[in-house]
Every structure is written in C-alpha cells, then in structure tokens.
Amino acid sequence: MRAVLMVLVLAAKVLAQGPYSLQGVVKDQQTGEVLAGVNLRLEGTGLAAASDDQGRFAFPAVEVPTPVLSASHVGYQVYKQRLDLDRDKIWTVVLHSRLLPGQEVVVTADRARERQTPSAFSDLGRSAIAARYQSQDIPVLLGELPGVYSYADAGNGMGYSYLKVRGFNQARVGVMVNGVPLNDPEDHQVYWVDLPDLASSLEDIQLQRGVTNSLYGSSAFGGAVNLVTSTLAQEQGVSATLGTGSYGTRRFSLAMNSGLVDNGLAIHARFSKMVSDGYRERSGVDQWAYFLSAARYGEHTTTQINLYGGPEVVQASWDAVAESVLKQNRRANFTQDQDHFSQPQYQLIHEWQFSPRLRLHNTLFYIHGEGYYEGFRDGRRLLDFGLPAIQTSEAGLFGADSLNYYQNTESDGLPVLARESQGRFTLERTDLVRRKWVDKDQVGWLGRLEWQHARGQFSAGAQLYDFSSKHQGRVMWAAGLPGMVGHQPVYYAYRGAQRAGAFYVRELYDLSTRLKLTGEVQAQYKNYRFHHQQAGNFSGEERNAYEVGHFFLNPRLGLNYNLNARVNFYASAALARQEPADVEYYDAFAGPDDLGADPLFARSDTLVQAGVVQQVTWHDPLIKPEKVLDFEWGAGYRVAGRTAKLNLYWMDFRDEIIPYGQVDDDNVPVRGNADRTVHRGAELALGWQLTRGLALDGSLALSQNYYAKFSSPYWDEAGKVVVYDYSGNTIPLFPGQLANVRLSYQWADTGLSLQAQQVGKQYLDNTKNEARAIDAYGVVNAGVTQQVGWGGAVAQVQLHLNNLLGAEYETSGYYFGERYLYAAAGRNYYLGLKLSW
Structure with missing residues (x-):
C-alpha cells in the first residue's frame, strides 16, 4: 500500500508539472557575441528550433523533464548537454569554434580572428551588407574598406566592376565563395558581372589585406576576399x-x-x-x-x-x-x-x-x-579574319576613306587605288x-x-x-x-x-x-x-x-x-x-x-x-x-x-x-x-x-x-x-x-x-x-x-x-x-x- 501511494504521489507531481518550457540564448565562446541561425534539437523528442537574430530560442512545450539539448552551427563544435527543466531559468548555450586563429570555418576560406590572427582584415556582417547594398556589384560594396579602391566602367556601380587592394588589381586578389576560388584559372580575373545580386544571399564578407597564402589555390598578393x-x-x-x-x-x-x-x-x-x-x-x-x-x-x-x-x-x-x-x-x-x-x-x-x-x-x-x-x-x-581579298569594280565602297581599304600604289608620289589587269580594284580591308x-x-x-x-x-x-x-x-x-x-x-x-x-x-x-x-x-x-x-x-x-x-x-x-x-x-x-x-x-x-x-x-x-x-x-x-x-x-x-x-x-x-x-x-x-x-x-x-x-x-x-x-x-x-x-x-x-x-x-x-x-x-x-x-x-x-x-x-x-x-x-x-x-x-x-x- 505504501509503494502504491508513493507511485501515485510521483505521478501526480509529474502531471501537475505538465509540459515544460525551455528558453535560452546562444553565444560565441570567444567573442561573447550572440549567434543567429544555430540549429537546436532535443534528442529523442523530434523537436527542433533555430536561434533568431538576437541568439534567442524557445521550445514552448517539452514533455521530457531532462532532455538532451544538441546545438550545431557552421564552424562550431557540436554542443550537447542534459538539462534539468524543473527549474525556471534562461539557458545560455556557449558554442566553441572548431578553429583557431586564421583557420577557415566550414563555409569560409582563410578566416581571420581578432586578437589571434597576425594579419590586417576587415569584416562586413549581414546587417552592414544590408544597410549599404543597393544594386551595385560587390567591389563597389567593399569600396569603404581600408586600402580598397573600386569602380565600374558603366559609372553607376553595375556591369563590369573592378576591385583593387594595395595597388594590385583583382587578378592578384584571391576571391572565394564558401572557400571555392572564383579567380579564373586562365586570366586570374574575377567576373563580378556574372554574380548579380549575390550580396542578397551573403552572411558575411571578410577582406584580408596583404599576402594571404590561400589554403585553396594560388597565393594572393593584394589580399583575399571571403564571401x-x-x-x-x-x-x-x-x-x-x-x-x-x-x-x-x-x-x-x-x-x-x-x-x-x-x-x-x-x-x-x-x-x-x-x-x-x-x-x-x-x-x-x-x-x-x-x-x-x-x-x-x-x-x-x-x-x-x-x-x-x-x-x-x-x-x-x-x-x-x-x-x-x-x-x-x-x-x-x-x-x-x-x-x-x-x-x-x-x-x-x-x-x-x-x-x-x-x-x-x-x-x-x-x-x-x-x-x-x-x-x-x-x-x-x-587576311587577319581568314577572309580572302575581294575583287570589285566599285571604287568607293567606303566613301572618302576608301583609299585606306583598297590595295593602292603610288602615282607621282601620291597613293592611288591600284587596278588589276581586268580593271578591277582589290579590297584588302x-x-x-x-x-x-x-x-x-x-x-x-x-x-x-x-x-x-x-x-x-x-x-x-x-x-x-x-x-x-x-x-x-x-x-x-x-x-x-x-x-x-x-x-x-x-x-x-x-x-x-x-x-x-x-x-x-x-x-x-x-x-x-x-x-x-x-x-x-x-x-x-x-x-x-x-x-x-x-x-x-x-x-x-x-x-x-x-x-x-x-x-x-x-x-x-x-x-x-x-x-x-x-x-x-x-x-x-x-x-x-x-x-x-x-x-x-x-x-x-x-x-x-x-x-x-x-x-x-x-x-x-x-x-x-x-x-x-x-x-x-x-x-x-x-x-x-x-x-x-x-x-x-x-x-x-x-x-x-x-x-x-x-x-x-x-x-x-x-x-x-x-x-x-x-x-x-x-x-x-x-x-x-x-x-x-x-x-x-x-x-x-x-x-x-x-x-x-x-x-x-x-x-x-x-x-x-x-x-x-x-x-x-x-x-x-x-x-x-x-x-x-x-x-x-x-x-x-x-x-x-x-x-x-x-x-x-x-x-x-x-x-x-x-x-x-x-x-x-x-x-x-x-x-x-x-x-x-x-x-x-x-x-x-x-x-x-x-x-x-x-x-x-x-x-x-x-x-x-x-x-x-x-x-x-x-x-x-x-x-x-x-x-x-x-x-x-x-x-x-x-x-x-x-x-x-
């Protein structure tokens, strides 16, 4: 009887608690900054969530009192912890980077870190990109960064645009998207015109200046741009x-x-x-x-x-x-x-x-x-275009400039159109x-x-x-x-x-x-x-x-x-x-x-x-x-x-x-x-x-x-x-x-x-x-x-x-x-x- 009463008390306690609520925030261990877009799962429950722009997340109805919370994010170690939800608190999830200074994250190339990487670099995050982006190409978007000069030959930031860093043109600046090199293997150029509106889908841009021995490909003299x-x-x-x-x-x-x-x-x-x-x-x-x-x-x-x-x-x-x-x-x-x-x-x-x-x-x-x-x-x-010279009886196909287009000779020290034996002229240009x-x-x-x-x-x-x-x-x-x-x-x-x-x-x-x-x-x-x-x-x-x-x-x-x-x-x-x-x-x-x-x-x-x-x-x-x-x-x-x-x-x-x-x-x-x-x-x-x-x-x-x-x-x-x-x-x-x-x-x-x-x-x-x-x-x-x-x-x-x-x-x-x-x-x-x- 005593055992039955104990079971009933425990069951009543559990029923009284009902579904649990789980709230928290996700931060970077190194910088203390909040992390958006982190994937969070409660293992064995089928519940999943993602952190918002403020790093916050919530599971409003959790049936298990001690679930295992799993958090994963690009470039970070997988986080796991068993939680005790029988407490009213805001949980803080701290993610550790999977890299050390200068190492790449999973979808970046040669990633630099403040106070760790011995190099000069600048970052543009999602909010800065959104605030500055209109319709211009990425080089023009980067034009405010130190040591960067950019322009577009159409004059308004679109079309063929060019990026220069420290006096080097973009053929000597390594450019990557998620670690994949963009520089053309033949001419080393980057054709930004073929990446229209890419800025709308960017999370982050990092520009490193100076020699960056790109971990994926050619060395970059002027710098490296990681999109x-x-x-x-x-x-x-x-x-x-x-x-x-x-x-x-x-x-x-x-x-x-x-x-x-x-x-x-x-x-x-x-x-x-x-x-x-x-x-x-x-x-x-x-x-x-x-x-x-x-x-x-x-x-x-x-x-x-x-x-x-x-x-x-x-x-x-x-x-x-x-x-x-x-x-x-x-x-x-x-x-x-x-x-x-x-x-x-x-x-x-x-x-x-x-x-x-x-x-x-x-x-x-x-x-x-x-x-x-x-x-x-x-x-x-x-001749330069694989075309044969043309015999024609027309002497003025190109008006006043015809002398420059036809085969000519000299007469009394002056150039004149030359005629062949049948009286025709030879068009050479x-x-x-x-x-x-x-x-x-x-x-x-x-x-x-x-x-x-x-x-x-x-x-x-x-x-x-x-x-x-x-x-x-x-x-x-x-x-x-x-x-x-x-x-x-x-x-x-x-x-x-x-x-x-x-x-x-x-x-x-x-x-x-x-x-x-x-x-x-x-x-x-x-x-x-x-x-x-x-x-x-x-x-x-x-x-x-x-x-x-x-x-x-x-x-x-x-x-x-x-x-x-x-x-x-x-x-x-x-x-x-x-x-x-x-x-x-x-x-x-x-x-x-x-x-x-x-x-x-x-x-x-x-x-x-x-x-x-x-x-x-x-x-x-x-x-x-x-x-x-x-x-x-x-x-x-x-x-x-x-x-x-x-x-x-x-x-x-x-x-x-x-x-x-x-x-x-x-x-x-x-x-x-x-x-x-x-x-x-x-x-x-x-x-x-x-x-x-x-x-x-x-x-x-x-x-x-x-x-x-x-x-x-x-x-x-x-x-x-x-x-x-x-x-x-x-x-x-x-x-x-x-x-x-x-x-x-x-x-x-x-x-x-x-x-x-x-x-x-x-x-x-x-x-x-x-x-x-x-x-x-x-x-x-x-x-x-x-x-x-x-x-x-x-x-x-x-x-x-x-x-x-x-x-x-x-x-x-x-x-x-x-x-x-x-x-x-x-x-x-x-x-x-x-x-x-």
Missing part, C-alpha cells in the same frame, strides 16, 4: 524586394527560407532580376540571378549544396573616352560591344566531426562558363562585326583535416582541379563582302587546359596564454597547355602551342601578442609567388587571336609532316612568375564602444607584372615584368559608438607603390627606340591616399547614415607626369531606412542618395596622346522596398 553565403537555419519566411533608381535602374528579388524542419533540413531560394541603362551611354545591363541552397544538419555532420549564377547581357563600356570629348558630354561612350555570358556554379560542402578534436571538411565544385562578346571594328585586314566566344569548365576538390591538440591546432589540406577552355572568333557581318554573312566564318580557334594541385600544412600554436604563433607552408603545382586549332588563316607556322609548368613553395610565419584585454600587437612575414596569366605570355599589343603574333618564348620547335609545317611549339617563356616578400606589423585596441586598428606593411617585389599605361584592342592593359617594385603603406581603421544608436566609423590608407628598378624601351616621335628608366616612379592606376568616414544613427526602426570618401590622385602611365594623372576627388553619400510592421508582414524602405554634391570625377583610364578617362555618375538615387512575411 560567406547566408546561414540556412533561420526562421521560415518569404521576402520580396523591389527597387528603382537613376539611369533606369530596377531590381526585383523574391526569396524563400524553409527554416529548420524536423529532419534537420533547411532550404533557401532566391530569384532576382536587375536592369539598368548605366550612367554612360550604351552601358546598360540586363541580368537574371538565382541562388538555391539546401543543407542537412546531423549530429556530427553537415552537408550543404549550393547552386547559383545567372545569365547576363551587358552593353560593354570597356573603352575610356578622350578628355576633350568628356568636356562636351560626360556620359559619352563610343563602345558598341555587347557581352552575353552565363557562369553557373555548383558546390557540395560536407563536414564531418569525428571527435571533439578531429574534423574533416570536403568540398566538390563545378563551374561552367559559356558566352561571347561582339563588337564593331573598322578598317580591319581581311573592311568594317566588320566580330564575335569572340568562350566555353570554360572547371571541376575541383578541396579537402581539409583539422586536429585540435593541447597547445593549439594542426591542419593539413589539399586542392585539385582540372580546367579546360575553348575559344573561337567569328565574323558576324562585314561591309562590302556579299554572301559572307550566311556562314559566319571562324577566323581563330584555340584551346587551353590547366591542371593544378596544392597541399599545405599549418600549425597554430599557443606559446603562452598571450602569445600565439602561426606557421604554415604551401606547395602548389600548375600546368597550363595551349594550342591553336586550324581556323581561318591560322595554319602551318601561324599555329602555336606551348606548355608551361610552375612549382611554388610559399611559407608564412606570424605572431600575435595580447598585451591585455584591450591592446594586441602582431607581426608576420610571408613569401608568395604567382604564375603569369595566359594573355601575359603573348606580345604586349597582340594575343592568341591575332594572326602573326608569336608568344613570348625564348625558343621554338617546328613540327613538319610530309614536308608541310603543322605548328610551332614554344619553350622557355620570357615572362617570369612574380615573387613577393611581405612584412606586416600591426596593433589593435578595443574597449567598450571604441576600436582602433593600425597596420604597416612593406611588400618587396621581384618581377611584378605591371601595367605600361596603355591598352590593347580588347581594352586589356598592356603589361610586362618590372625588375623590382615596392608596395608600402599604413592602414588605419577606427570605430566609435558615440552614444546609444550613434556610431562613427572611418578608415585611412596611405600607400607608396613605386618602381625600385625598372626600365623599358619605347619609340619616340622620330621612330627611334629609346630606353627610359622609370626607377622611382609611381606604379599607375592606384591612388596613394584613400579615406572614408561613415556616421550612422539607429533609433528604433529608423536608420540614417552619412558617408564621405576621398580618393587621391592616380597616374595613368609610368612617366609620373602630372599632366597624365586622374585628379583627386571626394564623394558624399547618404542613406535612410525605415521599418514598419504591416499586418503579418514587415516592410522596410531604404533610400540612398549618392554623390550628394554632384561632383564630376573620373575613376580610371589610360594615356594615348591625351587622357582617356572613365566618367562616374553624378548625383543619383536608389529607392528600395522589402516586404517580409
């Missing part, structure tokens, strides 16, 4: 974004989040449409974009699939405009080329936590690029429309193993990828050539292929509680093959082939010392090398699509079969790989509401491939090796929370980028070759001073911002001639955001007023008898509305 896509495990919801702005800019986006469902699956989808006429004439863009992602979160594994991209049509504005023309029409653009391209990207990311100390990360990726650009060219030789087509495929694997030990962390990783490309050119139309248009002849065709592998080891070692050592070494090998195919007049000795291989060993060593809770110091030294891009193996003004142009190699072999020349194979390239030794010193200070970071750097280059200040027929800068160059400077970043809701942020970068030893031949006005010594001159096309300041105010659901930027003078060529420079300029921008609850939805309105003072300025250019410049937009606006359910 991290949005965390999937958020609350369920749908959002629609509408935007309109100056110069016919329009943006529409529709996004969906499934939230975390019971089986640990989360899905995100976004579709976007963006169009603009561009600031400059005939510089419009028409872009579709999509981003699809699905993730499965298990107890010890995370699997994520991403698919993103979008076709684009761009009215190219690649050519700068003469200053004399800009004085009459600042929006002038004589280019009539069009660019059609699509580059879908596929990622499969998998992480496996074997134990609290051991983790394996694998990524498979595939990138396919396909498209073309076409444009009008006048006065071109038929014409006006035409050419189309350059490219088809590229890249498939690769990234692997990383991390071992947490008592004094730090050891990691080892590798990369393999295979890349292939097909290039061809067609004549789409030609004046004065009847019957040609129908078959659109191919006038050049060539193929490229690259196979690459890299391996690295890294040790992150705690010498003491305050002093941390980072040491790593990376070995990489790349093999690139090129060969012409039979097309047009590319036959016999006009067909070239070559194969080049490069092996690099890149070490890096750094120290970080935390003096106290407020101040830290760091220093690092790194050696990095990079191979030339494909176009840099060819003559300055000609490339593999130009008939008669030979690659820049020291010797060649001619392949002859049956007495007929088949092709010429080249050996020993004259263009050299680049090598840099980078020294960095820095200090950081942080206290409640205030931060300051100062970085000093000295980068000593050998054989830097530098611009000569001119461009070729495709508007690609002419380049070559310089014996020795130096990039040195200071970077300062400040943050100050003035009052509640009012914040001031600023940055200042002062740099000197100059030739320590460099001379180059050129032709003077008399046609003689003269060697000019440029030693001591400034490397062109980067400002020596960059300053940014932003004042932000947030009160309840209202946000205000005022931002100013000052950009220093840029030289257009190597002469350091003040008459051949872009003037310094300053720009002021403002923004307003307002969020309003509307039924079951939330509406957010944003208004951006750009170039408030209507400054007239230019962003880049070159010199060719006079200054040729890219004009930027005047006063303009963007108005956006986002509805979320």
Whole structure:
C-alpha cells in the first residue's frame, strides 16, 4: 500500500508539472557575441528550433523533464548537454569554434580572428551588407574598406566592376565563395558581372589585406576576399524586394527560407532580376540571378549544396573616352560591344566531426562558363579574319576613306587605288562585326583535416582541379563582302587546359596564454597547355602551342601578442609567388587571336609532316612568375564602444607584372615584368559608438607603390627606340591616399547614415607626369531606412542618395596622346522596398 501511494504521489507531481518550457540564448565562446541561425534539437523528442537574430530560442512545450539539448552551427563544435527543466531559468548555450586563429570555418576560406590572427582584415556582417547594398556589384560594396579602391566602367556601380587592394588589381586578389576560388584559372580575373545580386544571399564578407597564402589555390598578393553565403537555419519566411533608381535602374528579388524542419533540413531560394541603362551611354545591363541552397544538419555532420549564377547581357563600356570629348558630354561612350555570358556554379560542402578534436571538411565544385562578346571594328585586314581579298569594280565602297581599304600604289608620289589587269580594284580591308566566344569548365576538390591538440591546432589540406577552355572568333557581318554573312566564318580557334594541385600544412600554436604563433607552408603545382586549332588563316607556322609548368613553395610565419584585454600587437612575414596569366605570355599589343603574333618564348620547335609545317611549339617563356616578400606589423585596441586598428606593411617585389599605361584592342592593359617594385603603406581603421544608436566609423590608407628598378624601351616621335628608366616612379592606376568616414544613427526602426570618401590622385602611365594623372576627388553619400510592421508582414524602405554634391570625377583610364578617362555618375538615387512575411 505504501509503494502504491508513493507511485501515485510521483505521478501526480509529474502531471501537475505538465509540459515544460525551455528558453535560452546562444553565444560565441570567444567573442561573447550572440549567434543567429544555430540549429537546436532535443534528442529523442523530434523537436527542433533555430536561434533568431538576437541568439534567442524557445521550445514552448517539452514533455521530457531532462532532455538532451544538441546545438550545431557552421564552424562550431557540436554542443550537447542534459538539462534539468524543473527549474525556471534562461539557458545560455556557449558554442566553441572548431578553429583557431586564421583557420577557415566550414563555409569560409582563410578566416581571420581578432586578437589571434597576425594579419590586417576587415569584416562586413549581414546587417552592414544590408544597410549599404543597393544594386551595385560587390567591389563597389567593399569600396569603404581600408586600402580598397573600386569602380565600374558603366559609372553607376553595375556591369563590369573592378576591385583593387594595395595597388594590385583583382587578378592578384584571391576571391572565394564558401572557400571555392572564383579567380579564373586562365586570366586570374574575377567576373563580378556574372554574380548579380549575390550580396542578397551573403552572411558575411571578410577582406584580408596583404599576402594571404590561400589554403585553396594560388597565393594572393593584394589580399583575399571571403564571401560567406547566408546561414540556412533561420526562421521560415518569404521576402520580396523591389527597387528603382537613376539611369533606369530596377531590381526585383523574391526569396524563400524553409527554416529548420524536423529532419534537420533547411532550404533557401532566391530569384532576382536587375536592369539598368548605366550612367554612360550604351552601358546598360540586363541580368537574371538565382541562388538555391539546401543543407542537412546531423549530429556530427553537415552537408550543404549550393547552386547559383545567372545569365547576363551587358552593353560593354570597356573603352575610356578622350578628355576633350568628356568636356562636351560626360556620359559619352563610343563602345558598341555587347557581352552575353552565363557562369553557373555548383558546390557540395560536407563536414564531418569525428571527435571533439578531429574534423574533416570536403568540398566538390563545378563551374561552367559559356558566352561571347561582339563588337564593331573598322578598317580591319581581311587576311587577319581568314577572309580572302575581294575583287570589285566599285571604287568607293567606303566613301572618302576608301583609299585606306583598297590595295593602292603610288602615282607621282601620291597613293592611288591600284587596278588589276581586268580593271578591277582589290579590297584588302573592311568594317566588320566580330564575335569572340568562350566555353570554360572547371571541376575541383578541396579537402581539409583539422586536429585540435593541447597547445593549439594542426591542419593539413589539399586542392585539385582540372580546367579546360575553348575559344573561337567569328565574323558576324562585314561591309562590302556579299554572301559572307550566311556562314559566319571562324577566323581563330584555340584551346587551353590547366591542371593544378596544392597541399599545405599549418600549425597554430599557443606559446603562452598571450602569445600565439602561426606557421604554415604551401606547395602548389600548375600546368597550363595551349594550342591553336586550324581556323581561318591560322595554319602551318601561324599555329602555336606551348606548355608551361610552375612549382611554388610559399611559407608564412606570424605572431600575435595580447598585451591585455584591450591592446594586441602582431607581426608576420610571408613569401608568395604567382604564375603569369595566359594573355601575359603573348606580345604586349597582340594575343592568341591575332594572326602573326608569336608568344613570348625564348625558343621554338617546328613540327613538319610530309614536308608541310603543322605548328610551332614554344619553350622557355620570357615572362617570369612574380615573387613577393611581405612584412606586416600591426596593433589593435578595443574597449567598450571604441576600436582602433593600425597596420604597416612593406611588400618587396621581384618581377611584378605591371601595367605600361596603355591598352590593347580588347581594352586589356598592356603589361610586362618590372625588375623590382615596392608596395608600402599604413592602414588605419577606427570605430566609435558615440552614444546609444550613434556610431562613427572611418578608415585611412596611405600607400607608396613605386618602381625600385625598372626600365623599358619605347619609340619616340622620330621612330627611334629609346630606353627610359622609370626607377622611382609611381606604379599607375592606384591612388596613394584613400579615406572614408561613415556616421550612422539607429533609433528604433529608423536608420540614417552619412558617408564621405576621398580618393587621391592616380597616374595613368609610368612617366609620373602630372599632366597624365586622374585628379583627386571626394564623394558624399547618404542613406535612410525605415521599418514598419504591416499586418503579418514587415516592410522596410531604404533610400540612398549618392554623390550628394554632384561632383564630376573620373575613376580610371589610360594615356594615348591625351587622357582617356572613365566618367562616374553624378548625383543619383536608389529607392528600395522589402516586404517580409
């Protein structure tokens, strides 16, 4: 009877308690910051939740009094704890990073950490991205960060845009999305135009400056940009974004989040449409974009699939405009080329936590690029386009310029049209429309193993990828050539292929509680093959082939010392090398699509079969790989509401491939090796929370980028070759001073911002001639955001007023008898509305 009574009492107690309520908040163990999008599960109950933007979570009805709470998040160790819910409390879940300083998180690349990583870096979180993003490309979005200069040739931040860091163009800045490299294996460029509206799906952007021996691929000289896509495990919801702005800019986006469902699956989808006429004439863009992602979160594994991209049509504005023309029409653009391209990207990311100390990360990726650009060219030789000379009885097909198009001879010392025996004229040149087509495929694997030990962390990783490309050119139309248009002849065709592998080891070692050592070494090998195919007049000795291989060993060593809770110091030294891009193996003004142009190699072999020349194979390239030794010193200070970071750097280059200040027929800068160059400077970043809701942020970068030893031949006005010594001159096309300041105010659901930027003078060529420079300029921008609850939805309105003072300025250019410049937009606006359910 006594036992029965005891059972009844216990049962009554349990029944009286009923379902339990569980509430809590999730924080980062290192920073103390709350974490959004953390996956939480009560094991054995089927209950799941995700933390919100404030790190909070709740399980309103839990039947089990002592459940096991499991929490997992990208880049963190799995958390497990048995809870006693017979207590009224708010639980705090503290997640430990799965990495140490400088190591990557699962969907980032070379991730830096405050007071731990010995490098200069800046972060843009989701809220900062959302506040600054209008419709501009990512380089323009990053334009406020220290040491960064960016612009778009259309003048309004869309279309073809460019990112420069510390005087290096984006071919020397490593760019990654979730650890997958974006730099093209052939030309090393990043084609931001093929990533429309990607900023809408980003969780975080981190820019590291200086040599960052990317754990996945080539060393980056100027820095590395790590783009991290949005965390999937958020609350369920749908959002629609509408935007309109100056110069016919329009943006529409529709996004969906499934939230975390019971089986640990989360899905995100976004579709976007963006169009603009561009600031400059005939510089419009028409872009579709999509981003699809699905993730499965298990107890010890995370699997994520991403698919993103979008076709684009761009009215190219690649050519700068003469200053004399800009004085009459600042929006002038004589280019009539069009660019059609699509580059879908596929990622499969998998992480496996074997134990609290051991983790394996694998990524498979595939990138396919396909498209073309076409444009009008006048006065071109038929021979260069695989077309025969035309016999015609018409002597004036090209009006007053006909003498330049026909075969001619001299009569009384003057050029006249030549006639053949039957009295006809020979047409040797014409006006035409050419189309350059490219088809590229890249498939690769990234692997990383991390071992947490008592004094730090050891990691080892590798990369393999295979890349292939097909290039061809067609004549789409030609004046004065009847019957040609129908078959659109191919006038050049060539193929490229690259196979690459890299391996690295890294040790992150705690010498003491305050002093941390980072040491790593990376070995990489790349093999690139090129060969012409039979097309047009590319036959016999006009067909070239070559194969080049490069092996690099890149070490890096750094120290970080935390003096106290407020101040830290760091220093690092790194050696990095990079191979030339494909176009840099060819003559300055000609490339593999130009008939008669030979690659820049020291010797060649001619392949002859049956007495007929088949092709010429080249050996020993004259263009050299680049090598840099980078020294960095820095200090950081942080206290409640205030931060300051100062970085000093000295980068000593050998054989830097530098611009000569001119461009070729495709508007690609002419380049070559310089014996020795130096990039040195200071970077300062400040943050100050003035009052509640009012914040001031600023940055200042002062740099000197100059030739320590460099001379180059050129032709003077008399046609003689003269060697000019440029030693001591400034490397062109980067400002020596960059300053940014932003004042932000947030009160309840209202946000205000005022931002100013000052950009220093840029030289257009190597002469350091003040008459051949872009003037310094300053720009002021403002923004307003307002969020309003509307039924079951939330509406957010944003208004951006750009170039408030209507400054007239230019962003880049070159010199060719006079200054040729890219004009930027005047006063303009963007108005956006986002509805979320």
